[in-house]
Amino acid sequence: MMKIFSCFQKSFFYFILFLFFIVTHISFLPKVYAANTTFNALFFTPAVGKNDYAMLDGTRVLYPWQLYVSESTTYAYHPLDLRQSGVKLQGVIDQLIVTHAAFALGLTNWLQLGAQVPYVVYNRFQDPNTIPGTGFTNKMSLGDVEVEAKIRLLDLTRHKVGIAFLPYATLPVGKSTYFVGDATYAFGGKLLFDWVPHPKWLITLNAALQYNDRVTFYNINYRERLFLGLGSRFKISPLFSLFAEVNAFGPMNSNFFNNGDLNQSEALAGVAIDSSRIGLGAKLAGGTCISCGVGGARVRGVAQLSYRYMNNNYRSRDKQYDNAILALFDKTVSTTAFYELQESCPADAEEYSPDTHDRRCPKYYELRDVAALYFSCPDAEKFDPKIHDPACPKVFSLADKYSEFDLYNMVTLSVSQMKLRCPNNPEDFDSALHDPGCPKYYELASVVELMDTCPAPEAFAQGIDSPRCPKYYELRQTYASAEWSVVEAMAGRDSDGDGILDFDDACPGQMEDKNGIADYDGCPDNKRSVIAGGQVLAARPVYFDFNSWDLGRDAVAALDDVVAVLNQNTWIRTVKISGHTDSIGSSAVNKLVSERRSGAVIKMLQARGIRKSLKLDPVAFGASKPAAPNNSAYNRAKNRRVLFTIR
Structure with a gap:
């Protein structure tokens, strides 16, 4: 089934590329109209969907049937000036305020569709075709509608590098005579690259080629335009992040890097807020042109509000996404994360899917299965494969196979489950009802209870120290040094900070809520x-x-x-x-x-x-x-x- 799905994914991708090739080469057909004498000066278009920047697109796509909406407002000062050899000839747009309504919908784990509709609220415009200029007046209008599809090709959470392809088209509904829309349809495609050098740091690169009918106006002459963008995002906390980006575009010809009159680039920096719990997000950014050219704004400000539809499934997948990024750099699993996996991973390992579940689940299954044997298996010298679980040898040399973190998680999981499985009073234990590992658990509990009471064996004083100490010394010898270190740590550590030590805590990764219901078991009720x-x-x-x-x-x-x-x-x-x-x-x-x-x-x-x-x-x-x-x-x-x- 997975092979069929993979073939379908590749076929769909090649089909999109084929359509893109056909559409972008319509230029070879004969033209029956003259070249355009206007062009679209709306340099800024917001990224659609779950993105970390104002304008750059990342490789992440929405989850299947997840909806995204946003409203972006941008202000630009001097976004369109006609220039010759760096000298300003005439101002065309003095100030510009545009709002962008954007929508996106996830269809699969690798495909997202989106659209955005710009509306020019304020366009202080002067017609450059009228000589002398008529003076600046406000021209409100629509901008060109853009539709797009984002296809993820390489998953960032698996390789530290993500790749996506984004074909798009613009519909000429904007007022081209006011230079806020193209006179004809435009088509293009973007290649998107993400790289995470650190769990909190993201670097993004965009490269796009756009085709539209030839524009010939003053010293402006182009048909294809090249877009380049580079950005960096640093996550301060789960809620806040800082980002900076540089975006540039110009005619696709030999003068792309040399002609400062036609090429423009802008730098933006800002802060983003994203709440996965409720789905609300906001961005605030500002910047200026590096190479102003004809269309780079001297001052630009951007404000955005967005909403992603979030339910428990999407919240869980957001957490899994963050954990998968973290797991690329840190292979250990903390106690808190281990118990989060206990809740998020399917109980049946066969139901696990790397596309929908946390990619650390296989590690959790391995540790869980060994933890289940910890109390049910006898000591190595008493093991009989005809009677006991044939997997029991796995627990006889844990320290040789697992790290200190893994060993701690296994033992705490096993102890916490036995605390729930076994009656509080050993006298209430019934072998017909309760777990057969309960007696071994009671022995360990007695060892922990006497840990701070009994002195070293050579210092034991008959009649002064507890008469249970000899039994404690005997049981102590049954634990390997690494396992005993874990037991000692459990007896003195409170991983979730609820005031109940891990050994006595049935939920070491979750805080007790102290609500009058079983307040001393360590679990939220x-x-x-x-x-x-x-x-x-x-x-x-x-x-x-x-x-x-x-x-x-x-x-x-x-x-x-x-x-x-x-x-x-x-x-x-x-x-x-x-x-x-x-x-x-x-x-x-x-x-x-x-x-x-x-x-x-x-x-x-x-x-x-x-x-x-x-x-x-x-x-x-x-x-x-x-x-x-x-x-x-x-x-x-x-x-x-x-x-x-x-x-």
Whole structure:
């Protein structure tokens, strides 16, 4: 399928090039009209779509079906003066204010369509064809409409270099007699280049060739025009960036670099604000001409407001884009970034796509799979491939295969998940319900608890120091030095700054929100269902009527909360759905009723959209595990329930 898509992409690109070749060579057809004696003096045209500059185009395209709109206003002082050998002959446009309404829409991950409509609000114009000049008067009008397509050829987030091709056409709706539009259609194509030498630094180059009918006016004579642009952007923060750019154009002939009367170039510098959270952006820039020629403004100011439609998917992809740029330079993954990957990467590695997901996901999958073995595998000398997971040897020499960062992320992930999987009290552990790695987790927790209590083994004093210290020394010997360094770091580090040390924090990469709901587990709460002590605790318990397995309205609402929590926590692979009854009735009947209750809940979870990668195991306990004494109708109602235990 990917090969077919790649072939289609290439075919579409060659088709666009073919059309561009045909259109731009219409000049070979015979002409039936004279050369134009006016031309378009609107030097500035804003970049359309998600760009880092005022005028330069970057290689980035909008996401599929993402909409972009912007309104740009530019002021130019002396943007059109007729010159001969550097001497001003006559002013044509003294001052100019133009607004540009721009629109863009992403169609695929590599194709974006756009258009812009300029409106000349203020044009202090003097007709150069009238001798002597008639004096300056204001001429308001439309400018030429431009339509374009941006085709990304090389992805910046994969290679540090991005390349795109942008064919465009202008429609002659502007007033050419006021020098704010061409008299005929114009066609062109741009090659766009981006390079990131540093995660916060971007360098951009544009090169374009535009064709229109020949213009012969005073000493101005051209048919094709060449555009060149160079810019640099530095990102100060996720919200603010600074940029500078130089743009130049002139006739495509041997005098391009020599004729200062016909060539013009302008420098712009400014600040950009871009909020990915709400999609609003703004730019403010100013500059002047370097080589003024006939069309370079002595003073130019630019102000722009823009909006990109943003939903949760687009926000996530913006974050993935930034992370992919960062990953080009830093191969390590911080603890916070690691837990962000846990939320953003698909739970099933087979669903991962480098075009839509964070490109660090494969690294996350590798560390996640090893972390899942950390507590479930025995020590190396007790390993039996006939009994244990054949992948267990991966955890026997972690320090030899992984960096300190990776090792820390693996161990913290494994510890945080076991904290949620296992009951808080080791005495409540049930091998039929809970993760088989819980006993090993309890041992490590006891080691960490005694870390600051027990002295060095040679300094241990019987009767003075804790009698648990010998066990601590014994367990300490089971950890390699690199792993023990990680455990020591976890016992003293608070990665998310919520006041809960990483070893005691079920979410080391997310701050606890202190809202009165499980405030000491270290995880932000959704004020509904939470994960604690090896269970998903529904905000409203799932209760049943006597001898019934029908789910009422309140039970369905509670299950919706459970679905939301389980779909969000993609690290959970298996949940045991245990059905319970009160003590009325025979054991056989109660066993059957509890079995049907767990089955009814599983069917409802599936109907309410539980992710398919999650395994739901029904367990029937009958009346064997009451939540309250069966000595009253009120207590018996509490026992007719279903629980959700993380495996």
